[in-house]
Amino acid sequence: MTVLFGTLGWRPQSLMPSIKSTEGLELVVFYHSAHEKSRAARSRVAEFCSTLGVAVTPVELSDAFDLLEIAGRIRQDVLRVRREGQGPARFNIAGGTRLMSSAALLVCVLEGIPTTYVHDETFKEIQLPLIHMDYADHLSERQREILAYLVAHRERPPSETSLAKALGVHKSTMNHHVKELVAKGVVEVAADPKDTRAHLVRAAPGAELLVG
Amino acid sequence: MAPRVLISTFGFDETKVLRALRWLPYDSLVLLAGGKSLRGPGLRRLRAAERAGGGTVEIVAVDPFDFPSCFRGTLDAIERHRRAGAEVRVNVSGGTKVLADAALLASFQAGVEAWHCEDRPLRLPVLRGVTLTDDLTPVRKAVLAAVGRPLPATKVADRVRLAGFSEAAVQAAINWLRLREFVTVEVRGGVAIVSRNPRTAWFVRSLL
Numbered sequence: 001m002t003v004l005f006g007t008l009g010w011r012p013q014s015l016m017p018s019i020k021s022t023e024g025l026e027l028v029v030f031y032h033s034a035h036e037k038s039r040a041a042r043s044r045v046a047e048f049c050s051t052l053g054v055a056v057t058p059v060e061l062s063d064a065f066d067l068l069e070i071a072g073r074i075r076q077d078v079l080r081v082r083r084e085g086q087g088p089a090r091f092n093i094a095g096g097t098r099l100m101s102s103a104a105l106l107v108c109v110l111e112g113i114p115t116t117y118v119h120d121e122t123f124k125e126i127q128l129p130l131i132h133m134d135y136a137d138h139l140s141e142r143q144r145e146i147l148a149y150l151v152a153h154r155e156r157p158p159s160e161t162s163l164a165k166a167l168g169v170h171k172s173t174m175n176h177h178v179k180e181l182v183a184k185g186v187v188e189v190a191a192d193p194k195d196t197r198a199h200l201v202r203a204a205p206g207a208e209l210l211v212g
Numbered sequence: 213m214a215p216r217v218l219i220s221t222f223g224f225d226e227t228k229v230l231r232a233l234r235w236l237p238y239d240s241l242v243l244l245a246g247g248k249s250l251r252g253p254g255l256r257r258l259r260a261a262e263r264a265g266g267g268t269v270e271i272v273a274v275d276p277f278d279f280p281s282c283f284r285g286t287l288d289a290i291e292r293h294r295r296a297g298a299e300v301r302v303n304v305s306g307g308t309k310v311l312a313d314a315a316l317l318a319s320f321q322a323g324v325e326a327w328h329c330e331d332r333p334l335r336l337p338v339l340r341g342v343t344l345t346d347d348l349t350p351v352r353k354a355v356l357a358a359v360g361r362p363l364p365a366t367k368v369a370d371r372v373r374l375a376g377f378s379e380a381a382v383q384a385a386i387n388w389l390r391l392r393e394f395v396t397v398e399v400r401g402g403v404a405i406v407s408r409n410p411r412t413a414w415f416v417r418s419l420l
Binding site: 060065067068093094096099101105106109112117119121126130133135138139161175183184185186204205206209210 | 223244306308309312313316317320321325330331335336337338339340342346347372392393
């Protein structure tokens with residue numbers, strides 16, 4: 001049985017072809033904005049699914065323009081579906097705002113989910129050549145640990161010295177790891193506004209998506 | 213310092229690109245655009261603005277409703293400028309959603325920074341410098357090259373072994389490629405046939 005995820009805008013036609021073409025469809029989970037036209041499209045998709053006897057979970061996004069929040073929400077749902085063993089997933093990223101679509105694409109790349117698009121004019125479904133990129137494989141165990149710590153302490157970013165202490169690593173070793181993470185673009189180092197001699201280390205926006 | 217190239221998707225509204233130009237430092241601008249937008253007033257205004265700033269605009273023409281065309285156009289532009297030693301960034305705020313998504317995917321796979329510049333600039337979480345081809349070891353590449361036509365797994369092993377790889381390495385490579393959907397393995401008449409996955413075949417060709 002398959003779970004179909006989708007982003008929905010104002011046109012239900014952007015999602016319908018995937019509902020029709022998915023074999024063994026068990027559940028449709030789709031994301032839409034609070035706009036009146038999106039809600040109208042939601043009703044039509046839900047009605048169609050109900051006619052087919054397919055379960056449907058519409059998710060209204062509080063902000064259809066906050067890419068990182070949307071990506072975080074989608075990823076959480078994808079992981080839950082996997083944990084519950086609800087079958088393979090596929091994703092239609094055609095509808096919704098550009099940022100909803102990009103957020104979904106990002107999750108599909110990170111999680112290796114087969115992705116489809118529906119042509120704006122012909123409504124023909126197109127399979128995207130999306131290949132799973134496991135970014136975690138490109139970070140060492142220690143780097144993942146540092147990144148996870150920084151994500152968990154996003155509100156109060158530590159200095160490099162306190163980060164080294166917290167993770168039980170020598171200062172110079174931590175300096176090496178931080179430099180590598182900065183070069184990879186997932187960590188940022190900025191001057192501490194309270195102490196100009198100190199530097200704070202923080203996770204780059206969206207880094208939580210890379211550490212799962 | 214390496215020249216900074218900003219590759220941006222573009223539709224009709226030049227303000228989306230102008231926002232990116234204001235936020236992201238760049239030395240030269242490349243626009244991915246197609247269809248009627250190439251004759252639109254937005255592009256004329258953008259060109260005039262760049263001329264006034266002493267620069268030029270390079271145009272990469274794509275079909276903005278065709279994913280492979282947009283993806284290849286972006287990837288080619290990224291690779292060309294990187295080969296020339298430039299530091300490349302991609303902005304995906306303009307143009308059709310297909311164009312933006314294709315440019316985003318190309319950026320992920322090429323390991324370059326991708327930005328959305330709407331109300332505020334947002335860099336997408338991508339590991340800089342990490343590309344899909346990093347994972348393609350010589351034996352994996354050799355397997356991909358061998359299965360231009362569908363072949364029994366034993367024949368793939370025979371061919372790739374000629375290049376000096378062990379059978380175990382070839383089997384491990386086939387398995388890795390299958391899990392990532394580069395290839396499919398189907399059993400026909402009791403024989404395991406390895407082929408390039410039709411969904412990703414056109415993309416795989418660009419990797420070899």
